[in-house]
Amino acid sequence: MDEANVSQAILEAYHAKFVQALRSDVIVVGAGPSGLVAAGKLAQEGLAVVLLERRLSPGGGIWGGSLGMNEAVVEADALPLLDGAGIRHQEAAGGLHTVKAVELASALCLAAVRAGVALLNLMTAEDVCVHRSRLTGVVANRSWLADGLPIDPITFSAKAVVDATGHEAVLVQCLRRRHLLTDPSPHGPVGEGVMDATAGEQFVVENVSEIFPGLWITGMSVCASLGGPRMGPIFGGMLRSGARAAEQVTAALMEQHTPARKRKDHANV
Template identity: 40%
Template sequence: MEFQISSGIVDSYFHKFKKILNVDVAIVGGGPSGLLAAYYLAKAKQNVVLFERKLAPGGGMWGGAMMFNDIVVQHDALPIVKELGIDYKNYSDNLYIIDSLQATSALIYHASKAGATLMNCISVEDVVIQDERVRGVVINWAPVHREKLHVDPIIVISKAVLDATGHDCEVARILERKNGIKLNTPTGSVIGERSMSVYEAEKTTTENTKEIFPGLFVSGMAANGVSGSFRMGPIFGGMLLSGKKISEIITNSVLEHA
């Protein structure tokens, strides 16, 4: 039995691993916008893989507000909450309270059930550039990346890459730093996140959700970070709306470059 357990896991995992080496969309970061983008892209019949370096996807949504495991969404995002079957309660005219653990679990479950492949404990350390377009990512085990071990990576080819790495905008920074290119931002570079302004941040999260370089897209806090907008704290409507918006933008882009 010991051999069968190990053999089954290895066979299954490497079948899955081989399947994600050439995909339509590679998502970097498993926060709420990345997970929701994975859900909608998979529903649109895109072959999508999501890479998360931590043990569990979910980003900052798990922790709620200062480890109070409730979060806020606004009315505009309520249709998404309902679609995912997340319980909610009205708090004010436009704001609703949802349980952060239930919400995060729902995002992970629905993205996976829709057909997205979720790969945890994997870091993205570079992108693939061909013909002045991002065409994939370079991955390694998260502990290898964290410990800075000299272990060569594996390449994943994709038609589109989504930077959903949150506040740090990691993929956009790698692309800019290593290639000396200009991004589709007000300065042509990663500007960086500004301090908190909830109303402005919620508005600009969706406004800044876009393609910032051929083949590279941004959503969620990465979208605000690259364009120099504000943080918003434990309100997640903008994140959800950003994930849905970018899935539509990427689907159209993938079809255009098919």
């Protein structure tokens, strides 16, 4: 075996995927539970979807469960999403269900990739691209280059962008820092509220929205942007929030009469 052939195979495959990802229908930033569901659902609609994740491993906060105990909890409302991805679950007290965190994270990743999502890990979103008062892309850098080195980033362009970056609401904060998004939250101070699992699970689904032209929020980015309560180690709202974001983005692109472009390569990793 020629080791150079191994390197060449990696470079050629990744280069082809990266070039195709530069222009897409939708960019989802953050491969946590909400981002994975949103990306997968959008790809199933025939859209070309790029999913950027700053960490090595996608899955967000699923892996650690609570206190490092790798079990996840969901409500009955989220079971159709689990069943659709072939994720097993067990009934627990109070109408809740438990899921093995490793299975949940792995299955959501696999479902997204098999749907045609181009998942680029180790990519940190550091800014946004705005043209004529509409968000048109994401400025990203390699995660290990984002701090400390004077290396310019690269821009990914899309017709719609979803902020699924969780507690940091990275893209929303990029707009706020530039005073491009100045409307105060109608739900309270900007930033997450205190723990209220019931209210938080409802808030994170009901308040999925296009917060700025071309930019949707989902998952914990909803709470961080609009002052919603946190909900702790329960993931049903995250999953349903991602599904609702996908519905809204799909409807918006259809209204714009934007032709969907399904990715040919269903093995993007």
